[in-house]
Amino acid sequence: MLPTIAAALAISIVAPIALLANFRLLMYPLIPALNPVAHARRFHLKGGTLFISDLHLKSDQSFNHADDLHNFVQTNSVSNLVVDGDLFDSRKDAREILKKWSKTGALKAFGLDDLPVNLFWVLGSPAHDPFGFEESQIAAGDITVLGQCTWIECDAGRVLAYHGHDMSRIGALGHAWDRFVSGLGLERLWKRLAKVDESVWVVFGHTHIPGLDPRTRVANCGGWKKVPLVPQSRTGVLFATQEDDPKLVRIA
Numbered sequence: 151m152l153p154t155i156a157a158a159l160a161i162s163i164v165a166p167i168a169l170l171a172n173f174r175l176l177m178y179p180l181i182p183a184l185n186p187v188a189h190a191r192r193f194h195l196k197g198g199t200l201f202i203s204d205l206h207l208k209s210d211q212s213f214n215h216a217d218d219l220h221n222f223v224q225t226n227s228v229s230n231l232v233v234d235g236d237l238f239d240s241r242k243d244a245r246e247i248l249k250k251w252s253k254t255g256a257l258k259a260f261g262l263d264d265l266p267v268n269l270f271w272v273l274g275s276p277a278h279d280p281f282g283f284e285e286s287q288i289a290a291g292d293i294t295v296l297g298q299c300t301w302i303e304c305d306a307g308r309v310l311a312y313h314g315h316d317m318s319r320i321g322a323l324g325h326a327w328d329r330f331v332s333g334l335g336l337e338r339l340w341k342r343l344a345k346v347d348e349s350v351w352v353v354f355g356h357t358h359i360p361g362l363d364p365r366t367r368v369a370n371c372g373g374w375k376k377v378p379l380v381p382q383s384r385t386g387v388l389f390a391t392q393e394d395d396p397k398l399v400r401i402a
Contacts, residue, residue: 172323174316175336178343186299186312187344193296194303195268197229202386202401203313203355204373206239206278207259209246215374215384216261218402223267226388226399230304231260231267232296234355234371235274235313244280256293269293272300274313274355275321306389306396310346314356314370321356325380328357328370337361337368351396353387360385362398369396 178185200223207213223231238244247259257263271293273279296302299312317336318324327336341352351367358373360383372383384402 172319175340175343185344190299190301191297192301195230198391199230199304199389200228200386201232201234201353201371203234203371204236206375208239209243215402220261222401232270234272234311236278241280270296272296272311273298275315305391308350310352314354324357328359334361334363338366
């Protein structure tokens with residue numbers, strides 16, 4: 151009897167802690183300092199802006215969709231490309247690739263070095279994108295680090311870019327929730343708990359599931375990594391200069 155009571159007591163203590171640790175957004179109302187919006191930087195971008203995410207680049211592999219991305223950027227007059235988190239697959243990959251980019255440049259890796267486009271990086275999950283980078287620490291001078299959460303004033307309006315790892319620290323759980331329970335449900339909950347104004351578009355990554363909800367103004371770029379049971383969407387969210395609302399677009 152006593153072991154059963156002890157086990158039930160342990161579960162009742164551990165389960166809520168595990169829940170809060172994974173879905174860290176639930177702690178925003180209790181600990182406002184955890185809300186990344188409180189530390190978000192501000193940038194002004196001119197021209198069409200394309201958001202993509204979850205490329206998960208590896209140091210021993212080339213980005214194999216460069217031609218498709220080049221054609222899309224050129225055809226749609228994209229001036230700014232924002233990678234909304236998980237640019238790299240691991241910290242080791244990040245270190246090795248950034249070292250390579252210090253000599254070749256980041257734009258060349260994406261096949262965009264011949265186009266008038268600016269490249270930006272929103273830091274993603276700690277397991278993939280190393281935190282703590284400042285612009286001065288990036289040797290590749292053609293990529294700008296925007297931090298973990300960023301306000302972007304672009305031609306189409308005000309946008310908040312955030313990768314979304316606080317929605318679910320275990321990415322597979324976040325993917326499963328949005329895929330099988332409620333599409334963009336975690337994104338809508340994050341926006342509400344983070345107290346982002348309804349008029350602002352929030353663009354996420356992380357779940358690898360593309361989506362766009364004009365009513366609540368949340369969008370997810372989708373993912374480019376091929377993993378078991380998770381298809382590559384190779385999509386993005388485009389804020390075009392002549393349009394009021396963004397579009398979910400297929401790139402490759």
